[in-house]
Amino acid sequence: MSSATAHSFNKILNQPKVSSKSRSSGDIDDGTKKLRRMILVDGIPSAADPTLRPRIWKILLRVNNLSAETFLRYVARGPCEVREKIRNDTFRTLATDRGFKERVREDMLIRLLDAFVWRNHDRQETNQLGFTYVQGMNVLAAPFLYTMPSELEAFYCFSKFIEESCPLYVQPTLEGVHRGLKLLDRCLKIVDPELFAHLRSKNLSAEIYAFPSVLTLCACTPPLDQVLQLWDFLLAFGVHLNVLCVIAQLLLIRDEVMSSSSPMRLLRTFPPLEALPVIGIAVTLVRDLPPALYDELVKHPYEIQTLA
Incomplete structure (x- = not known):
């Protein structure tokens, strides 16, 4: 088959x-x-x-231009100004995944993230949004280094992904992530009011239990082969659907959460990711959302909100 x-x-x-x-x-x-x-x-x-x-x-991702010369020029510039911040995160990236550790060395992650910061250091004048290294970027880079045959391809795919698919997720304020968490609460309230009310009765908002999953597009929940399958779906249909994928993971453990007097114990670490059921549920949830809310969901990773 x-x-x-x-x-x-x-x-x-x-x-x-x-x-x-x-x-x-x-x-x-x-x-x-x-x-x-x-x-x-x-x-x-x-x-x-x-x-x-x-x-x-x-x-x-519409990645066509792979200029080795440009990439090597960034690498040749050595450590960027936030190298210490990068080093504080890279050593713990997917630390429990042996397959990842065997294929992706820490120096590869550091090199890619340094190069990304240099690339955007040069493009600041032309970009409406600036980019530097922020928390969570190490985990977002990991699937590209694991999947792509070369660091060069991983660098250009990661850059395109960050700059076009979810630029607001990697602003210093993590604006897109916080917006995604608020939308998660609003969507959950519509698709499962009972579960939403139970979590709220325990003072649990998405900001408290879903932050890592929204920040890393579920890449923080092993196993990696399932994360990659989920990312196939997110790259094909949009990063915004990750919010519904997190709700889908909640719905898969709904009974335990509903019967628990302290659900945060369950939600601190989600069960191992199962991409197919999560995708299946996420796709059906789309139909339950009012069009205006879904439109907000679609735009939240990239659309800059201007104050009227």
Whole structure:
């Protein structure tokens, strides 16, 4: 089954109009739509073909320009001004995952994050938002270094992802994260008022129990192979859906949470991630949300709110 699915993915990826430089935007959209649909229905069969995930992620993120010269120029500049802050976090990145530790060394993480800070140091004048290193960025970089065949590809995918998919998540105030947590409470109140009321009766808001999961897009909950499967979905359909994926994880342990007199004990560490049931629930939750709330959810990782 998975080799047949891998074949179907390869068929789309190898179509001239999906891989050639001269393709029209209509062709790209068509190819990407097919990829998205297959990711939702079948998932990426990375065990059958390990080259699929990196290739698909690059297409979903629209990463075409991989200038080794530019990347090496950033690396050659050495430690950035927040190197100490980076070093305080990198050593504990996915520390309990042996497979990750074997494939991704700490110096690779430091190099990528240093280079990212240098890149944005140079682009500050042209960017509406500035970027430096903030808490959680080490965990957001980890899946790219683990998945991509080279540091070069990981760097460009990570940069594009941060700057375009969730720029407000990595501002010094973590504005997008806090907005996501408020939206999580509002969505939970609609999709499961009883669970919401139970948590509220224990003074538990999303800000208290869901901060790590929203900050890291669930990458803080092992195992890593399930995180990558969840990220296939988030990269295909939008980072905003992570808020619903966190609610889905709550709903999977709903009975225990409802019967617990101190639910925070359960919520301090979510059970091991299971990507498929979480994605399945998240997709159905979309239908329960009022359009205006869903629109807010879609925009919260990137839209700068201006005060009227």
